[in-house]
Amino acid sequence: MKYYLFIAAVIASIGMFTSCDPTDSTPVLHITGTVLDTKTGSPLSDVAVVLGSLQTQTEADGTFELEVTENPGASVISFNKEGYMIAKYEFVYSHGKGLNLNPVLLEKQASRYQIMFTVSEYPVNMFEGIYYVGFHAETEVEVHSTANWVTAEFNSPQDIRIIWQQNITTEQRTAYIILKSTIAEISDTLTITQSAGPALTVLDYTGKDEKPLQPGETPFLRFNRSVKLESILYGVKTSNLIYEEDSTVIRFPDIQSTLLQPIRYEYLVKSRDEQFLGGTFQVIPPNRIAFHYAEDVLFSKGNRYCWVQAFKIDNYTNLSQIETGTNRMIQTIQIGTLSPKFCYSPYNNCIYAYDYNIKVFNADNGTKEAEIELPEAIRGQKIVSMDFAYNGTGVLLTSNHLYTIDASDNHRMVPYTCNSDLYNGPNQEADKLRFNKVLAANNRKSLVLFLQESIYEVAVIDADSRNYQTVYTRRESDGFWSDCRTHKREPYIWLHSWQYNNILLVNLLTGETTSYPYYRNDYGELTYPLPVESTIPWKGVVFINNHQLVGIRRESGMPYVAHYIEDGRKWGTYSSDDGSMIAVTTYNHIHLLDASLLVP
Numbered sequence: 001m002k003y004y005l006f007i008a009a010v011i012a013s014i015g016m017f018t019s020c021d022p023t024d025s026t027p028v029l030h031i032t033g034t035v036l037d038t039k040t041g042s043p044l045s046d047v048a049v050v051l052g053s054l055q056t057q058t059e060a061d062g063t064f065e066l067e068v069t070e071n072p073g074a075s076v077i078s079f080n081k082e083g084y085m086i087a088k089y090e091f092v093y094s095h096g097k098g099l100n101l102n103p104v105l106l107e108k109q110a111s112r113y114q115i116m117f118t119v120s121e122y123p124v125n126m127f128e129g130i131y132y133v134g135f136h137a138e139t140e141v142e143v144h145s146t147a148n149w150v151t152a153e154f155n156s157p158q159d160i161r162i163i164w165q166q167n168i169t170t171e172q173r174t175a176y177i178i179l180k181s182t183i184a185e186i187s188d189t190l191t192i193t194q195s196a197g198p199a200l201t202v203l204d205y206t207g208k209d210e211k212p213l214q215p216g217e218t219p220f221l222r223f224n225r226s227v228k229l230e231s232i233l234y235g236v237k238t239s240n241l242i243y244e245e246d247s248t249v250i251r252f253p254d255i256q257s258t259l260l261q262p263i264r265y266e267y268l269v270k271s272r273d274e275q276f277l278g279g280t281f282q283v284i285p286p287n288r289i290a291f292h293y294a295e296d297v298l299f300s301k302g303n304r305y306c307w308v309q310a311f312k313i314d315n316y317t318n319l320s321q322i323e324t325g326t327n328r329m330i331q332t333i334q335i336g337t338l339s340p341k342f343c344y345s346p347y348n349n350c351i352y353a354y355d356y357n358i359k360v361f362n363a364d365n366g367t368k369e370a371e372i373e374l375p376e377a378i379r380g381q382k383i384v385s386m387d388f389a390y391n392g393t394g395v396l397l398t399s400n401h402l403y404t405i406d407a408s409d410n411h412r413m414v415p416y417t418c419n420s421d422l423y424n425g426p427n428q429e430a431d432k433l434r435f436n437k438v439l440a441a442n443n444r445k446s447l448v449l450f451l452q453e454s455i456y457e458v459a460v461i462d463a464d465s466r467n468y469q470t471v472y473t474r475r476e477s478d479g480f481w482s483d484c485r486t487h488k489r490e491p492y493i494w495l496h497s498w499q500y501n502n503i504l505l506v507n508l509l510t511g512e513t514t515s516y517p518y519y520r521n522d523y524g525e526l527t528y529p530l531p532v533e534s535t536i537p538w539k540g541v542v543f544i545n546n547h548q549l550v551g552i553r554r555e556s557g558m559p560y561v562a563h564y565i566e567d568g569r570k571w572g573t574y575s576s577d578d579g580s581m582i583a584v585t586t587y588n589h590i591h592l593l594d595a596s597l598l599v600p
Helices: none
Strands: 005-007 027-036 048-051 054-057 063-068 076-080 086-090 100-104 116-117 121-124 128-138 141-145 150-156 159-164 173-181 187-194 202-205 222-223 227-232 242-244 249-251 263-271 275-282 289-290 292-299 305-310 318-324 328-334 339-346 350-354 357-361 368-372 385-388 393-396 400-408 410-415 437-441 446-450 457-462 468-473 484-486 491-496 503-505 513-517 540-545 549-554 560-564 572-575 583-587 588-595
Touching: 005 513, 048 063, 048 357, 054 063, 063 437, 076 100, 086 100, 116 187, 121 128, 141 150, 150 173, 159 173, 159 187, 202 275, 222 263, 289 357, 292 572, 292 583, 328 357, 350 385, 385 437, 393 437, 393 446, 437 513, 446 484, 540 572
Parallel strands: 005 086, 027 100, 121 187, 339 385
Antiparallel strands: 027 063, 048 054, 048 076, 076 086, 116 128, 128 159, 141 173, 150 159, 173 187, 202 222, 222 249, 227 263, 242 249, 263 275, 289 588, 292 305, 305 318, 318 328, 339 350, 350 357, 357 368, 385 393, 393 400, 400 410, 437 446, 446 457, 457 468, 484 491, 491 503, 503 513, 540 549, 549 560, 572 583, 583 588
């Protein structure tokens, strides 16, 4: 069955012939035009164009021509194509040069199935968004989008969910959502038109989301358009810039990361159409890990992991495990509601958390291996300090007692006795220990005892013989010492104070001392001098002085390196047992460093 569409009469305004002779062989009428689909605007080929006894077909681009040399005896031109309604154009025949019918619109025949969106067009702004559009369908249908920035999927049998991304280009863009029958050649189209995006935008850059610059990486900026760098602060060479990906990426080969401090750079770029954009990016040291308020750092055997005591959160003390090779946080263990301290035993590769009892954790996987009660004589007393020697021999201190603890003998604890008076402390309290801190030294062959905050003497317990010996007694000329740091690989200790510009090196075997004036350890109650132990013989020591990690030579005391630390006023320095790794902590970060970077 054919369907006919009659168009309102078209009067052919035909110009006069150049010749008035009706017998002239010149065609009396030249008819041209283009046939298009009414809905899609696409050209239609093979459309039959009929005028009386004259007939032609449209080309692939929808165009046609008819040459009329005599009166056709008809006043209607018809356009016929299978699947479309017939269109007819009426005109009044007259002499003239030509008639142009452009466009001729053909409408598809109605199907027994109907598919229709509730709207045909939906304009959206430049931002990402979502829209639910209804539809009517009398057949099974499928839906798809013609653009990768728009997705379309069925939300229910009556509506479709359309999601579009933000337009980061400067051009308006269009996508078509096609709802199509799976059994018939019918469909409907929804047009999504999105406004142009922002003029010039930075998409990615070095230091985004606090991401450190990794070894081998080059600092970069990435934009949504081609740009040229106009300026950058802090003396960066612009002659060595690298432009990539049609100049949407700029790389800065001359910018290197510092050891401990992020550096922020300000830049200005210009696009090809004279648009300017300024901003900042920062180069973050590669070994920086976000960590709030670290209290202590311990390394496991082989330095595969480090364990960090975290600031008390929600009234709990936490211990976090970090993989040193990747700086990846492995796990966090909740220790308890009290405020325990921690130490490490290389004999069994375990972390010890101690306060009124002792909890033992495997330093590789964090498994709790034991929970130890104190002997009855000291039960209920708080352990103030504890550490272990290489052979499992340990020393624990309460305010009133000194005990040994043996990791090789099921953690057996016994009171320590010697020929010296361990009590009768500085305030002449007979029941108070003379010491409140113990630290391992000299490849953990020695356990060093001292009274933190007010050091007037230092004693050593030998790990093999368990003999006790006083190795240092303060002299009036020495000044005031508030803290002590042991050399883990050699028989030395460092005494220092944050109140005085002086550091004292003490030989545990000979008692010989060496003074290093002009230096002090800032915030000494939190940080300590740190020996650089990755080379033999020992050549230098690093510590925090005046907002810097400073290295001085062991022999001369002269500085050889200085690295600024990001401000935070909560600094600490720690080293592994073998001295090959160093941890520097600030208020919000931990820096895990290869000690060879600080060797003189």
